[in-house]
Amino acid sequence: MRSAVLDPGGTTTPPLARRIAALLLLALTSITLLLVATPARAQGPVASATAACVADAATGCIVGTLRTAAGEPVVGAVLDVVGPAGDLTATSDATGRWSVAVTEAGEYEVTLDVATIPAGETLRDPANNPRTVAVALGASQAALFPLGAPAGGGGGGDTGDEPSDSPTTDAEGGAAVPETPGSTGSGVTAARVAQLTVNGLVFGTLLALASVGLSLIYGTTGLSNFAHGEQVSLGGILAYVGTQLVGLPLIPSAIIAVALGAATGWLQDAGLWKPLRRRGVGMIQQMIVTIGLSMAISYVFQFFFGAGPLRIVTDTPTSVSIGPVRITTTTLWSLAIAAIVLGGVAFFLLGTRAGRATRAVADNPALAAASGISVNGMIRIVWTLGAGLAALGGVLIGLYFGATSWYSGGALLLLMFAAVTLGGLGAAFGALAGSIVIGLVVELSSLWIPTDMRYASALVILILVLLVRPQGILGRATRVG
Amino acid sequence: MDWTRILTNVAGEFFAPTTAAYALAAIGLNIHFGLTGLLNMGQAGFMLLGAYGFAIATIAGWPLWAAVLIAIAAATIFALILGIPTLKLRGDYLAIVTIAAAEIVRLVGRSTALTELTGASSGLRGNQYKDTFQDASPFDDGTWALGPFEYAVNASNSWWIRIVGWVVVALACLLVWLLIRSPWGRVLKGIREDEDAVRSLGKNVYSYKMQALVLGGVIGSLAGILYVLPRAVQPDSMGRSMTFFIWTILLLGGAATVFGPVLGSIIFWAVLAIVKLTLRDVVPTTILRSEQIEQFGWIIVGVALMVLIIFRPQGILGDKKELAINAH
């Protein structure tokens, strides 16, 4: 018997497919429930990322506004506040404003995370970061961090050091990882758990758009595509180009972004991957090609659009409150779109001939080819679909976080891998379930660990899953040897 | 255009501490990938751990040798943690786990929760930890000039660090040279080719892969120390891109060769310097801002990596008949 064939990865078998369809249904139902629950209109527009702090008898505020040297508001900069009330985090909103509510008076040390301010911007006085402010309850205390050329010479830097020749514009830090609503504050409260759970579901669903494509590509070709993050960034950036540079309304420019994103998938397969497959370039070599591609594309983005955040829409979104949970209407719409699209993908894979052919190719390319399926045609469809989904994910994630950037997809790449691995490499529905788990883990972990470490928690999960169940939560054990 | 200045600067890159650090990191990666076929996508994580281990131990008042041992121990433990779950799995799992683990090191290192230890995202300044290294120098302070190259003897970006750096690189090359020719190296080569075959011959493949992972990781951690000695420990400058540069260097010079990583590093940094310096001189800043020149350099690196792996996976020094790019 021909047992020495390595199964290309946990692929869906009929019973598994049913199990996953049920899971998918569950996910869709929960999203729909979220949507139909009569939303109570919130009191007017709310400043996007952080709910503004209002000082009262039990609350003191630390506030500030960040502007670039040119006077533009700095969006998405992260500030850490440490003091008697604990370790808090704030993110600057669309107008550059940020605020932190504290419940105890005293001295607080405020640190501006310089990795989160736009590249090229520097603190006018680096010695003043972190700075300490005294806060009284019932009052607001400003903590300002002026940006611009350093005043005077020197600036207290380590003058003995050779200037770093590493990519200084490389804002791999938290730049593209702005806070999501409600993730500030600390302590485990029911309201916070509810808010973070919803955030996690939203984030997971949007992440799924990106990971499903990654998983499909892996499933049909065996390629771990490290450049998939750039497909996500591409979607966001194209939407930004549409709305901000061309001046189109959001919806048409999002549609164009997704169409162009899908087209790049088609072109990539036609121009790069198919020729490589024909040349017989090995999988590992192809994987390294994706790494080079990822590097090249991300710096092309940075070359043309800079390292700062790019806002797809500039008006502040409206939020609604559902019980203790606050969510913007844009996010609700995004969720609806994501749910419909993911449902469409599920229908495509399970209910159409082409979709079944795709899964057949993932299962056993030789057998699929022998039974008359055009393997290359299916791979082309998967690349196009995967890139289109990634672009949609990029647009929606950009809207959700308030801005996109050259690195917004790159920052999510490992979370996508975590989701895909969790769901079983190559199993498209596994990627969906895995994404939602990762979304929840990322958001809920900030209940216990510092917010800036929450992405690490998802990666720890990834490693743990490989330790105990390498085939993923939904993958099946494969024969090896 | 001032060619003399450009050429001098480029020649300076040939033996710069950064070039040595990257060569050393690539030698470590060569033990993983070139010799054994392990896809370590987190070499920067080993470097960052080594840098943290060394800097934090030194700041805590430990002597030079102890701080270096801490860096080595950190890399060893890291390799064991990564290897135990993944070395029995397919190769691409190791790639994903190592890249994720390196990211975890960086995210934890830059977290504000550890500000006292790691300095969070602003990192640790060089002045805090470089004294023990500089004090170990047998030379008197001052500056030496060798032709157009004039550097301080001991302080910061010094001759002393160049001497130590290249001696360590030479020793690592000697180590690899000895190992490639030994029966140990033969087993690794067999594993790179087909680990089941080697297993069927009674070799403990898992143990060999672990040894290679630890050894290459330890060399990576030494490279990390070397990298941060003339600058600061900046977690965000030691992320994914750094790993990818090391890969480009290794594939450029030639995986599975002794001198490939060194040659690759020299060519990599020299070519980047030529491109950047020339662009800076030729193109007015109104067309290309200085950060765009940087970015242009990295675009070239990305494209070079793609072209290399497709058309010349054996690199400059490698032999295509001998190098198989397989995963385990």
Place this chain on the structure above:
Amino acid sequence: MPTEPSPAATDARAAVAAALRDVPHVPGAPKPDPVLIADDVRRMFGGVNAVDVDHVEVQRGAITALIGPNGAGKTTFFNLLTGFDKPNSGKWTFDGRSLGGVAAARVARAGMVRTFQLTKALNRMTVMENMRLGATAQPGENLFAALVPAVWRPREKAITEQAEELLARFKLDTKRDDFAGSLSGGQRKLLEMARALMAKPQMIMLDEPMAGVNPALTQSLLGHIQALRDDGMTVLFVEHDMHMVRHISDWVIVMTEGRIVAEGPPESVMNNPAVIDAYLGAHHDTDLGDDALLDDAVLEQLRTEDEEAR
């Protein structure tokens, strides 16, 4: 395809035949001097029992053939016995040592060395390097000893001599410094067998040694296998070609659907109606090769896929 056995072979064969004369021709029959005894070995794949062996014994010093139709679980059973796959249940002993659940490398060190159906010659290493890798007790395979050539050079010299002898025996001595990848399919099979012998195993397990080998080389392969028995080694091999099996094996074990359905000397097994029924099924008139049932093009594709997969 008549082979003319040498007198020594005839003696050894006769001795084994005598030893096995009184063994009943039933599945799981006890042997007078078993080297390998397996009990209740099961392996499930997705709810299907790929291997379901209640009891089997392999006679020491004999050539035992494991035959059965495609999908019978022969290779899976091989993988289990050699530690390349883990059973859902079962235990087995080799030369009195329990080897159930033992890792592949330790199985090999215990004296049971295998080859593979799809040859695993290390293509980018030379023939000599392949051979040296097969040797045991080379101190230079330790990381630290490797750094001091004086420690491992003497052993390396002995290994090289042993390898040269084996290569000469397998007529590969002229290929000594060629890359293994440049050899023909049959030569690679020979190399893999020779490499396995470097470890001086007690028992050698050959997975379809004749697959993909041209007829001329088949003759010499058969001769080599018989010579192994004449040297006192135990041989267990998987095969689907009845003709080969008849010529060289002392004992035949028939597997189908994961179970052992018959045992006996080749002549009697071939005539066992249960075997003909189970083994041939509806394909009385086709060749007994696994591959005969598959279309050539599909087969070729599967092969390339296999190659790519590794």
